[in-house]
Amino acid sequence: MTDTTSILLRNSALRRYVSAKEKIVFATRRHWARLWEPALSTAAAFVAVAWMTVAVEELAILWVAWGVLAVRLLIKWLDWRQQWFVVTNKRLIVIDGFMDQSGTFVQVDKVTDMQYRRPPLGQLLGFGEFRFESAGQDEVLNLVDYIPEPDERYRQIIAAHFLPAEKKEEPKTIFVVHDGPQRGYPAGPPSYEPPATVTQPIPVVPPHDDPPARRGHLPGGPTTSYSETRPPRPFLEGGER
Structure with a gap:
C-alpha cells in the first residue's frame, strides 16, 4: 500500500479531492x-x-x-x-469548510512564484504562510496561512516542484582507433581506405628479326652468344652414332 493510498483511507475528506493516481508530497491540517x-x-x-x-x-x-x-x-x-492543505506531484489543493465544504486547487506547472513568511506570532507558536502566484489572471490560491512545521513544508515544496531534477549521466562510448585494420575494435571497425596504388609504365618493345630481341633483350642492351661442343660418341656396332 502506497503512502497516498494510506492517507486517503484514513481521511474521508481527502478522498473527494485527491486522486489515487496522484502522489501526495504532504497533507496537513491548519495550525x-x-x-x-x-x-x-x-x-x-x-x-x-x-x-x-x-x-x-x-x-x-x-x-x-x-x-x-x-x-x-x-x-x-x-x-x-x-481544513487541509495538500501538495501532490501535480496540484496544490486547499480544502475548507465543515457544513459548506469546498476545494480549491491550482496546477503546479502554472505556479510561477512562491513567497514564504513566518509572522511574529508564527515564530512563537510554530506556523507560517505561503503566497503563490500563478500564470493566470485569477489567482484562486493566493494565500495559505496557519501551516504547521512551515520550514519542513517549505523544503518539501521546493524539492518537489522548484528544484530541477538531477540528470543521470549517460555512459559515453569511446572509440579507439588502431593503426592496422586487422585489429579488433570495441565499437566496430572504423572506416578504412586502402592506399592509392601507384603504377609505373613499363616500356614494351615489339618483337622483330633481331635474335637478341627474340631472346628477350632490350634494344641497346648487352648481347650474349652461346656455343656448345659435343664430344664424339663411341662407335657401337650395330648402332648409330
Missing part, C-alpha cells in the same frame, strides 16, 4: 493557532459571566450568550478539522 481567537473569546466570556452571576443572580441570562460563544467555538473546531 491550532487558527482557533486561538474563538477559544480565548469563549474562555474570557466564561470567566466574566461566572463572576457577574455570582455577584448578581439576576444576570444568569448571560449564560445564554456564553452558550452562543461555545457553539461558535464548536463550529470553528469542526471547521478546522476539515
Whole structure:
C-alpha cells in the first residue's frame, strides 16, 4: 500500500479531492493557532459571566450568550478539522469548510512564484504562510496561512516542484582507433581506405628479326652468344652414332 493510498483511507475528506493516481508530497491540517481567537473569546466570556452571576443572580441570562460563544467555538473546531492543505506531484489543493465544504486547487506547472513568511506570532507558536502566484489572471490560491512545521513544508515544496531534477549521466562510448585494420575494435571497425596504388609504365618493345630481341633483350642492351661442343660418341656396332 502506497503512502497516498494510506492517507486517503484514513481521511474521508481527502478522498473527494485527491486522486489515487496522484502522489501526495504532504497533507496537513491548519495550525491550532487558527482557533486561538474563538477559544480565548469563549474562555474570557466564561470567566466574566461566572463572576457577574455570582455577584448578581439576576444576570444568569448571560449564560445564554456564553452558550452562543461555545457553539461558535464548536463550529470553528469542526471547521478546522476539515481544513487541509495538500501538495501532490501535480496540484496544490486547499480544502475548507465543515457544513459548506469546498476545494480549491491550482496546477503546479502554472505556479510561477512562491513567497514564504513566518509572522511574529508564527515564530512563537510554530506556523507560517505561503503566497503563490500563478500564470493566470485569477489567482484562486493566493494565500495559505496557519501551516504547521512551515520550514519542513517549505523544503518539501521546493524539492518537489522548484528544484530541477538531477540528470543521470549517460555512459559515453569511446572509440579507439588502431593503426592496422586487422585489429579488433570495441565499437566496430572504423572506416578504412586502402592506399592509392601507384603504377609505373613499363616500356614494351615489339618483337622483330633481331635474335637478341627474340631472346628477350632490350634494344641497346648487352648481347650474349652461346656455343656448345659435343664430344664424339663411341662407335657401337650395330648402332648409330
